Amino acid sequence: xxxxxxxxxxxxxxxxxxxxxxxxxxxxxxxxxxxxxxxxxxxxxxxxxxxxxxxxxxxxxxxxxxxxxxxxxxxxxxxxxxxxxxxxxxxxxxxxxxxxxxxxxxxxxxxxxxxxxxxxxxxxxxxxxxxxxxxxxxxxxxxxxxxxxxxxxxxxxxxxxxxxxxxxxxxxxxxxxxxxxxxxxxxxxxxxxxxxxxxxxxxxxxxxxxxxxxxxxxxxxxxxxxxxxxxxxxxxxxxxxxxxxxxxxxxxxxxxxxxxxxxxxxxxxxxxxxxxxxxxxxxxxxxxxxxxxxxxxxxxxxxxxxxxxxxxxxxxxxxxxxxxxxxxxxxxxxxxxxxxxxxxxxxxxxxxxxxxxxxxxxxxxxxxxxxxxxxxxxxxxxxxxxxxxxxxxxxxxxxxxxxxxxxxxxxxxxxxxxxxxxxxxxxxxxxxxxxxxxxxxxxxxxxxxxxxxxxxxxxxxxxxxxxxxx
Numbered sequence: 001x002x003x004x005x006x007x008x009x010x011x012x013x014x015x016x017x018x019x020x021x022x023x024x025x026x027x028x029x030x031x032x033x034x035x036x037x038x039x040x041x042x043x044x045x046x047x048x049x050x051x052x053x054x055x056x057x058x059x060x061x062x063x064x065x066x067x068x069x070x071x072x073x074x075x076x077x078x079x080x081x082x083x084x085x086x087x088x089x090x091x092x093x094x095x096x097x098x099x100x101x102x103x104x105x106x107x108x109x110x111x112x113x114x115x116x117x118x119x120x121x122x123x124x125x126x127x128x129x130x131x132x133x134x135x136x137x138x139x140x141x142x143x144x145x146x147x148x149x150x151x152x153x154x155x156x157x158x159x160x161x162x163x164x165x166x167x168x169x170x171x172x173x174x175x176x177x178x179x180x181x182x183x184x185x186x187x188x189x190x191x192x193x194x195x196x197x198x199x200x201x202x203x204x205x206x207x208x209x210x211x212x213x214x215x216x217x218x219x220x221x222x223x224x225x226x227x228x229x230x231x232x233x234x235x236x237x238x239x240x241x242x243x244x245x246x247x248x249x250x251x252x253x254x255x256x257x258x259x260x261x262x263x264x265x266x267x268x269x270x271x272x273x274x275x276x277x278x279x280x281x282x283x284x285x286x287x288x289x290x291x292x293x294x295x296x297x298x299x300x301x302x303x304x305x306x307x308x309x310x311x312x313x314x315x316x317x318x319x320x321x322x323x324x325x326x327x328x329x330x331x332x333x334x335x336x337x338x339x340x341x342x343x344x345x346x347x348x349x350x351x352x353x354x355x356x357x358x359x360x361x362x363x364x365x366x367x368x369x370x371x372x373x374x375x376x377x378x379x380x381x382x383x384x385x386x387x388x389x390x391x392x393x394x395x396x397x398x399x400x401x402x403x404x405x406x407x408x409x410x411x412x413x414x415x416x417x418x419x420x421x422x423x424x425x426x427x428x429x430x431x432x433x434x435x436x437x438x439x440x441x442x443x444x445x446x447x448x449x450x451x452x453x454x455x456x457x458x459x460x461x462x463x464x465x466x467x468x469x470x
Contacts, residue, residue: 001321003334004314004345006055006066008207008259009327010266012102014040015113016221017214017267019259020315023047030102031323032331036075038101043317050313054345056082057308058091059256059287061277062300063265065091065328066257066312070341072333075324079333089304093329099270106218117216121223122159123195124213128227131235132199133189139199141231142185146170149186156190166192204236207258214263222271225264229274229292238384240453250292251453252276253383255423256308261290262328268295269329278305283399283415286426289453311348359420362392362468366444374446380422383455389448392466393418393425395441401434408459418443418455427455433463441465 005011005020014028023029025046031039057066067073069083074092085091114120119127130139141156143149153168161168173187201210214221233239237260238253254261254276265276276290280301287306319325324333335341363376374390382391399415414434418427429437437443447461457463 001319001323001334002337003317003319003325004053004068004337005317005325005327006068007050007313007315008257008262009066010262010329012326013215014105014109015215016106016217017263018211019263021050021259021313022211022215023315023317029317029319030098030326031319032075032098032326033320034322038098039320039323041319041323045318047315047317050315052311052346053314054347055310055312055314056085057256057310058082058085058304059278059306059308060091060302060304061280062275062302063093063269063329064256064262065330066262067327067330067332068314068334068345069309070335070345072335073330075331079331082332085304085307087304087307091302091304091330093269093300093302094326094331098326103218103270110217110219113217114219117212117220119198119212119216119220120163121220123164123198124220124224125227126156126160126190127195127199127202127213128224129230129232129235130190130199130227131232132196134200136189136191137193137196138189138191139195141188141190143188144185146186149188152188156188160190160192160195164192164195166190166195202236204254204260204264205238207255207260209260209263214267218270221267225267225271225273233292238453242452242454252290252292253288253453254290255380256287257310257312265290266329269300271295272297275300277301280305282397283417284426285397286417286424288423289426359392359394362442365468366392376444378422379418379420379425383423383425383450383453385450387447387449389450389455390446390461391418391420391448392442392444393420395437395439395443396424398437398439425455426453427457429463430457431463433457433465437465442468 007021009020011018012030025043027043028040031041033039054069055066056069067082071082072079073082130141133140141152149170153170156168169189171187198210198212213224239250241248242251243249268275272295275293275295277293279285324331366376376390376392379391379393382389396417396419401412401414403412412434413428413430416427416429417424444466445457445463447458449456449458
């Protein structure tokens with residue numbers, strides 16, 4: 001049977017994980033037969049170039065799943081059609097017995113995979129916790145003190161140099177973090193041509209990650225994740241800290257349709273050390289944000305919070321009849337792709353959720369004003385600035401206004417989600433507008449700033465609801 005696999009979907013394979021875009025002749029993927037038994041199925045032909053099809057992405061607190069809307073999701077006779085799943089429905093992940101079987105098979109194959117892998121587990125660990133210094137062609141690791149930098153240098157001399165060669169050194173310098181932040185720190189540099197080239201192939205912010213990290217056994221992937229979550233988040237992703245007192249937690253800005261998001265969430269579900277969770281409360285929930293939390297058994301919530309209907313590149317492969325496939329840690333049951341079904345899924349969505357005002361046109365219209373002091377940027381670009389932000393978007397999910405005392409006096413604020421055609425951001429809207437905005441309003445803000453990844457309007461700028469037709 002023909003199966004369509006989206007570009008960014010994650011599949012289980014005999015050698016770890018793979019993305020849809022990685023599928024090639026000889027890849028052995030896991031399928032589930034009609035009796036709920038796990039099988040390995042090799043791809044017998046090189047897939048053709050990908051084509052665009054309708055897809056649905058279901059965003060839950062625990063994970064992200066993308067698939068063709070006519071397929072069914074889950075095991076059993078009552079498995080729902082993906083295109084008929086609604087928000088607040090619960091979708092079930094693959095059963096734990098299959099997870100245990102997959103991990104057991106990975107452990108059995110680990111030694112053989114490690115012999116052929118382009119990267120060792122220890123190398124993956126340091127890739128996960130490192131930044132990149134192109135001007136020195138080196139990996140770098142920032143420390144708060146000279147003592148900790150020296151300790152790390154000795155550790156790397158013992159663990160990395162014997163395998164990868166190169167040299168370790170220490171310097172003082174400025175570390176640039178996400179959202180315009182920078183700090184002076186002690187920096188441990190590691191120059192190794194081999195490891196540097198591998199690190200250059202990883203840019204999680206842009207959805208780029210070398211298959212050397214995830215396609216050569218779960219042991220290598222887990223070590224990369226360990227390094228990433230221990231001390232590498234600020235180098236690899238837009239990460240910031242929220243909360244107060246003992247309730248501090250990390251938040252990552254990762255687009256909902258990024259392969260980085262899907263791979264990290266799927267991997268964490270198998271690793272069971274951390275999880276990347278969406279916020280459930282609507283006015284706190286930006287679909288591009290995930291909260292880093294310790295994994296807790298039985299505490300995963302697969303209630304569908306949002307559904308994105310969109311067109312995605314898909315790869316066609318053959319799987320045995322009556323077999324389902326594990327995609328994004330869900331059992332997906334394909335259907336025969338008749339001409340009628342192909343006609344249906346190759347057309348664009350008529351009810352695309354991102355319709356409404358053409359915000360790209362509106363940005364160009366605002367930017368054409370001669371007296372404009374700053375350029376209106378799309379939300380995805382604007383939120384990477386720290387201050388002086390000028391953007392426009394549609395209000396989504398407004399909280400109740402809350403009174404607050406500031407150095408300027410008594411005021412109010414409300415949390416909203418501001419979205420456009422490029423993404424969305426959580427915003428703390430201050431002043432009179434906190435009581436007067438509604439979902440669907442178009443808001444233009446200038447002179448705004450971000451704090452811990454949250455957009456704020458300022459007294460020095462302006463925030464105004466606009467009529468796009470004027």
